[in-house]
Amino acid sequence: DEVKVGDYVILHAGFAIQKLDEKEAQETIALLNEVFKEGTKAQSDRGTKEMRKKSRNKKT
Template identity: 70%
Template sequence: MKVVKVNLAKNVAKVDIGGTQQWIRLDIVNEVPKIGDYVIVHAGFAIYRLDEKEAQETLSLFEEMLRHEAPLH
C-alpha cells in the first residue's frame, strides 16, 4: 500500500491502494515510511517498507495472480 500521510506523534500512517484508504499502525515496521513510500500491511500494521521498484514488482505479481484466478462459482 502507498503511504499518503504520516502522523509520527500517533505512530500511524494513512495508506492507499486502488483508491481505498485506511489508517495503519507503524509499531513493528522495519523502517519508518515517508509519504510516497510503500508498505506491506498485515492486520492493520505496516510490517515492511518497500522501495518503489519492489512495490511495483509486487503489485504486478498481484495483478497477474488476479488475472488467472478462477471464479468462485
C-alpha cells in the first residue's frame, strides 16, 4: 500500500515501517499522550524530591 501525504505511519530509524488507519492512529496517539503525561509527572515528582533533599542538606 503506497503512503501519501496525510497518511499515518509508524517510523523507525527514519523509515515508515507500518501504515495505520485513522482510528488506529488516534488510539495510538492517545495512548502515547497518556504515557508521556505519566512520565512527565514522574520526572516532576522526582525533581521535587531532589529539591527538598538539597534544601535539607543546606540547612544542616
